[in-house]
Amino acid sequence: ELKVEQNPLFLSMQEGKNYTIYCNYSTTSDRLYWYRQDPGKSLESLFVLLSNGAVKQEGRLMASLDTKARLSTLHITAAVHDLSATYFCAVDILTNRDDKIIFGKGTRLHILP
């Protein structure tokens, strides 16, 4: 059974600091997605990572994928309050029959002004 584990699950940090959220998964996949969810809202796609070594950056967020280590990271640079949200990684399992997307439990990020 595929397991997707994020850590930390909760993170409170000061504005201006850097931090990294980790996403480990238990089966072979080279497709991983990061989403953001604001309280009471839906999930919004942030990054699509489709190969080993893929790196994507948008503003203060940068995501990377290491398929050999089955690890993805979401790095936050010089955090600002607007980045407070819950961040999910999701692993896409594609076989001849299946194409399902399994989510981690999310990392609730709170950035203090």
Next chain:
Amino acid sequence: DAGVIQSPRHEVTEMGQEVTLRCKLISGHNSLFWYRQTMMRGLELLIYFNNNVPIDDSGMPEDRFSAKMPNASFSTLKIQPSEPRDSAVYFCASSPSGGAGTEAFFGQGTRLTVV
């Protein structure tokens, strides 16, 4: 495109009643996912369809839950009879066919409260 459309946005019902949640996919998407989100269990995959066919329903919690795709653009998730522990936010999401290498796009969710 208006994106994935779910209805209703909010539903409050009494225990034992039947509840039907609805989802309209993005045009051209072939995969449809139903997820349930709670504080305790996070985001759980209930069932997913590819080309209108249910591929994996192992996440459906009980026989009280059923899902259908009567056509390529529409799906329903039914709970009968509903119980208080079914209270959650239910999301549907769609994506292009497998192998397309794109993420799933989510609807706004249905917040279900069973009293």
